[in-house]
Amino acid sequence: MDAWKPHLSQLAPYPYKRVDARVKLDQNESPEELPAAVKERALARLAALPWNRYPDLHGEEVREAVARFAGWPAEGVAVAPGSNFLVLALGQAARRVLDTSPSFAYYEGAARLSGVEYRAVKLGQDFGLPVGGLLAALSGDPGVLFLSQPHAPTGRLFPRAEVESLVKAATERGWMVVLDEAYHQFARSDLRDLARQNPRVVLLRTFSKAWCLGGIRGGYLLGAPEVAGKIQSMLPPFLIPAHTGAILLSALESPGYVEALAGRIAAERERLQAGLARHPTWKASPSATNFVLIRTPDARAAYEGLLSRSVLVRRQDHYPGLQGCIRVTVGSPAENDAFLAAALALP
Numbered sequence: 001m002d003a004w005k006p007h008l009s010q011l012a013p014y015p016y017k018r019v020d021a022r023v024k025l026d027q028n029e030s031p032e033e034l035p036a037a038v039k040e041r042a043l044a045r046l047a048a049l050p051w052n053r054y055p056d057l058h059g060e061e062v063r064e065a066v067a068r069f070a071g072w073p074a075e076g077v078a079v080a081p082g083s084n085f086l087v088l089a090l091g092q093a094a095r096r097v098l099d100t101s102p103s104f105a106y107y108e109g110a111a112r113l114s115g116v117e118y119r120a121v122k123l124g125q126d127f128g129l130p131v132g133g134l135l136a137a138l139s140g141d142p143g144v145l146f147l148s149q150p151h152a153p154t155g156r157l158f159p160r161a162e163v164e165s166l167v168k169a170a171t172e173r174g175w176m177v178v179l180d181e182a183y184h185q186f187a188r189s190d191l192r193d194l195a196r197q198n199p200r201v202v203l204l205r206t207f208s209k210a211w212c213l214g215g216i217r218g219g220y221l222l223g224a225p226e227v228a229g230k231i232q233s234m235l236p237p238f239l240i241p242a243h244t245g246a247i248l249l250s251a252l253e254s255p256g257y258v259e260a261l262a263g264r265i266a267a268e269r270e271r272l273q274a275g276l277a278r279h280p281t282w283k284a285s286p287s288a289t290n291f292v293l294i295r296t297p298d299a300r301a302a303y304e305g306l307l308s309r310s311v312l313v314r315r316q317d318h319y320p321g322l323q324g325c326i327r328v329t330v331g332s333p334a335e336n337d338a339f340l341a342a343a344l345a346l347p
């Protein structure tokens with residue numbers, strides 16, 4: 001690969017391997033499908049599309065619908081088939097990337113792929129926001145700071161005042177702050193006002209979780225028009241496929257199901273936490289998301305023990321500071337029962 005940029009030789013594959021199991025709780029997906037009436041409308045829309053024609057250049061119709069839904073000017077919206085594309089474009093644009101550790105793996109992936117300096121500051125006690133460490137790391141040339149709120153993979157919702165003071169300090173020093181709200185519906189948190197007031201703040205949101213559309217691929221960015229426009233123009237033309245666009249538009253016409261699902265998931269999450277509190281050795285972290293991080297005596301034994309009982313979770317012990325940790329997605333009530341029964345049978 002002599003023709004390729006040298007930094008690509010360091011590129012690690014994305015840390016995911018597909019495994020099949022009856023109870024699939026490894027990808028923070030919604031356990032529920034799109035409501036049947038919405039799916040039917042989406043299928044009718046799909047059937048009426050001319051499949052021989054290219055879709056919109058930059059998903060304009062979806063952008064308009066997202067803008068109406070989010071109460072945002074359409075010029076400040078960028079859309080992509082998954083927010084990962086937006087993370088990638090932001091990584092490409094960044095002079096350098098600052099992150100927390102542990103963190104959603106693709107922030108680092110995008111920085112490494114882009115060949116820019118990447119630094120991560122360890123979370124504090126009980127996975128708290130390391131404000132002091134991040135402020136210290138903000139010296140020097142500005143770049144892009146990624147922060148998921150609530151946080152992945154810990155599930156923590158940071159106190160809003162801490163996020164606000166970090167955003168203020170970072171943006172005053174010229175940094176751009178990307179607030180990834182992939183899980184915000186489960187926390188009932190909303191940082192749109194921070195992005196409205198400050199052109200150096202952008203929000204990322206996804207259709208993959210509370211919108212029940214993980215397989216369809218859709219995500220969006222809300223920001224200042226010059227930021228959203230630049231990021232959109234960095235993405236390839238015709239990136240949102242016509243079928244994805246049709247499905248996203250149908251979901252955006254009936255968004256009421258999202259909040260209802262998020263409420264059911266939050267209630268099930270509390271039930272999972274209460275069940276796990278009975279475990280003699282496993283310790284679940286507080287979570288404001290649709291997943292729970294659990295510290296066990298041995299992540300491999302916990303993962304394999306659950307899998308032998310047909311329950312698939314995700315090991316997290318490859319992350320710094322997460323020794324012994326696994327992550328379980330909040331599933332349907334029956335899936336959560338199966339998980340709890342299996343977990344409580346393990347040491």
Ligand SMILES: Cc1ncc(COP(=O)(O)O)c(C=O)c1O
Nearest residue numbers: 082083084104152182206208219
């Ligand atoms: C924090 C965070 N951001 C973004 C994503 C990816 O979203 P998408 O499916 O829209 O690419 C995930 C997926 O797990 C995530 O956990």
